Amino acid sequence: MNQGVLIARLAGVRIRAHWSVVVIAALLTWGLGAGVIPVALPRTPAVVAWLAAAVGALLLIASLTAHELAHSIVARRRGVQADDITLWVFGGVSHIRGDWQSARTELLVAAAGPLVTFVVAVLCFAVSEVMAVAGAPDLLVLLAQWLAAINATLLVFNLIPAFPLDGGRILRSALWARRHDRSRATVIAAQIGRAFGFLIVGLGMLDVLLTGSFGGVWLMLIGWFLAGAARNEQRGEAVRASLAGARVAEVMSINPATVPSWVTVDLFLKHYASPARTAYPTNGLDGRVDGLVTVNALRRVPPSQRTTRRLSEVFVPVDQVPAARPDELVTDALTRVGRQSEGHTLVFDGERFVGVISPADIGRRIQFGVPKPPPLSTPAPGLPPVV
Ligand SMILES: [Zn+2]
CATH class of the missing domain: 1.10.287 (Helix Hairpins)
Structure with a gap:
């Protein structure tokens, strides 16, 4: 869902269109061109009605984008990472990667979208009224009214206090x-x-x-x-x-062996692969970590090419694998994990490679937890009170 064609970059936010946005654009155009316009203005020529319908659909998608952009911009102002918006079949999604840090930040980010939708609805309504008074073509007045009505409906729906709607x-x-x-x-x-x-x-x-x-x-x-x-x-x-509260160092697999990135896939499968691991850090000729190869990427290499292709041809280069420091909070490190490295993070202490966090490491931590430190405020029975 984080994929799609990059269509614009506004205020530092990348706006992408997922293929499914075509479905919503087509549905909106159809609803307007075959329903709203012929019913309200039956004498409109079909070509004009369909053209107006397409413009209306695009304007509505633009207003959905404005809503998402408001979420992303406020998030960025509050120091929360929000770099991408994807437009898709259910409208728009702001990809907020950072953590909320505070209830106030979440409140401001959540409220920003509906606020923009409210402004858009009021503006469209005002424009439709002004155009009606000024004697503008009925079709334009109808489009503005329709945009106002849909935005108002979306606003009400969006404010229902049901997670993950903005109201929630x-x-x-x-x-x-x-x-x-x-x-x-x-x-x-x-x-x-x-x-x-x-x-x-x-x-x-x-x-x-x-x-x-x-x-x-x-x-x-x-x-x-x-x-x-x-x-x-x-x-x-x-x-x-x-x-x-957990630090990366507590969760990571410490000093996992690296595999030379110049070995062939075939050689790797014969001598290095272990059934328990899902990814392997690789090292270059200088011994430094130069990438991460995942078992899934290896599986995609056809058997006929295994003796010729090297790990460096199928790995994720080190600059594209999320990296973390040992003293960092795991929750912060996890905000950076991506699909390409399949949830793996390389851990570096300065220049030195010290570990890997895999989804299995996270799972283990969640499953077994950690012993909680004893409470400091209440002394254990039997101990003399601290004066
Ligand atoms: Zn929203």
Whole structure:
């Protein structure tokens, strides 16, 4: 989902279009061109109606982008990493990679999007009114009214306090600020989010059964997506909570052996591969770590090429593998992990390579945890009180 064609870069944020954005653009154009315009203005020539519909769809996608951009810009101002927006079938997604740090930051970032949508809706409504008074063509007035109405509807939907909708994020940050317990706040907001998602699925089913309309299928898809996203947020929070305060050095696999990057895939499989590992750091001729080769990347090499291709032809170069320091918080390091290195992070103490964090290391930590240090405030029974 973090992929797609780069279409613009605004305020330091990359805006990408996933192929599925074409689906939403087509649906919007169809809704306007075959529904709204012919019903409201039946005398509009078909070509004009479809052209206006396409323009309307693009303007709506632009207003969705403005909403996401507001989230990203406020996040960046508050020191949270947010470099990408992806436009896709359900609108836009801001990829916020950094951690929220505080309830206030999450509240401001969550509220920024709906605020922009509110402004857009009011502006479109004002423009439609001014154009109507000034005697502008009815089609233009209708487009502005439609943009105002859709943005207003999206605003109301977005403010429903169901995670991960913006309303749910606002609720989570408010609960978090009040109770000082982020995990509990997330569980509550995510449970409401899941319940709401299933409610939407149910409504969609009812709609399909009663009217047989396509809109019901769409509702079911949105509900399913919301319920899944709420569950992922809850899981992510559980991971974050169990890693809270842990340093990279406590979690990483220490000094894993590196493999020369010039050996062939065949040689590697015969002499170095172990069934327990999913990735191997590699070293160049100078002995320095020069990349990371994943088992999945090796699997993609056809058997006929295994004796000729070297690891350096299939590995991820070291400058593209996320790196961390041993004293860093694991939760901070994890915000950088990417798909290319399949969740692996190389750990360097200055120039020296000291370890790797793999998804298995994180899993182990979550599963077994760490012994909690004894509380400092209450002395163990039997010990003399400290004066
Ligand atoms: Zn939003």
